[in-house]
Amino acid sequence: MNHEIKELIAAADKAIKEERFDDLMEFYTDDAVLVVKPGLEAKGKQAIKEAFIKIAAYFNNSVVPTQGKMMMIETGDTVLVLSQTLLDADNSDSSEFSMDRRATYVYRKVNGKWLCAIDNSYGTTVLD
Numbered sequence: 536m537n538h539e540i541k542e543l544i545a546a547a548d549k550a551i552k553e554e555r556f557d558d559l560m561e562f563y564t565d566d567a568v569l570v571v572k573p574g575l576e577a578k579g580k581q582a583i584k585e586a587f588i589k590i591a592a593y594f595n596n597s598v599v600p601t602q603g604k605m606m607m608i609e610t611g612d613t614v615l616v617l618s619q620t621l622l623d624a625d626n627s628d629s630s631e632f633s634m635d636r637r638a639t640y641v642y643r644k645v646n647g648k649w650l651c652a653i654d655n656s657y658g659t660t661v662l663d
Contacts, residue, residue, distance in 0.1 A: 536607050537614055540642050540649050544616070553592055556584050563651050564643060569593070570655040573663070581655075595625070600656075601659040613642040620656050656661035 536576030543562060560580045564604040569577040569586055577586040591598060620638040637660070641653035655661065 536605065537609055537642075537649075540607065540614055540616060541605065543600075543642075543649055543651075544602055544605075544618070544640070548602065551587065551591075552599045554596065556587050559587060560584055563654070564645055567651055568653050570653075570657055570661060572663045573657055594622075597625040599623045614642040614649070616642060617658075618639040622656075 541610065547559060547562045550556070550562070560583065563580055563583060563648045564632045565580060566578070567580065567583060569583045571577050571590070577583045587660045589602070593626040597624070601621045601623075603621055605616065605618040607617070608615045616639070618638045620636045636656050637658040638654070639658045640651055640655065644650075
């Protein structure tokens with residue numbers, strides 16, 4: 536397992552929890568894509584930042600993401616991360632979205648630094 540990427544994901548989760556969205560953008564490639572919800576994507580850092588601000592508001596500014604079991608498949612400058620992503624929030628019981636997800640993330644090495652190019656916390660459930 537790529538421990539550097541595991542640490543980056545933990546640091547990004549902390550930035551989400553603390554609502555440090557400018558800092559959070561440092562974890563993404565310029566052309567990154569975030570699956571906001573099935574059928575809705577945010578493309579590019581500015582759109583991703585705006586999406587995270589709306590996500591925080593949806594969860595009453597109380598969302599806490601963590602990762603459970605994780606597996607990585609790496610080749611060259613690309614890593615596919617399969618992860619159990621767990622979300623907690625004050626209003627998690629009323630959320631229409633699952634708080635226990637099987638996420639897929641794609642990381643790419645850019646100028647010697649691992650950055651998230653695709654952030655899909657819904658994983659394959661986007662196919663449902």
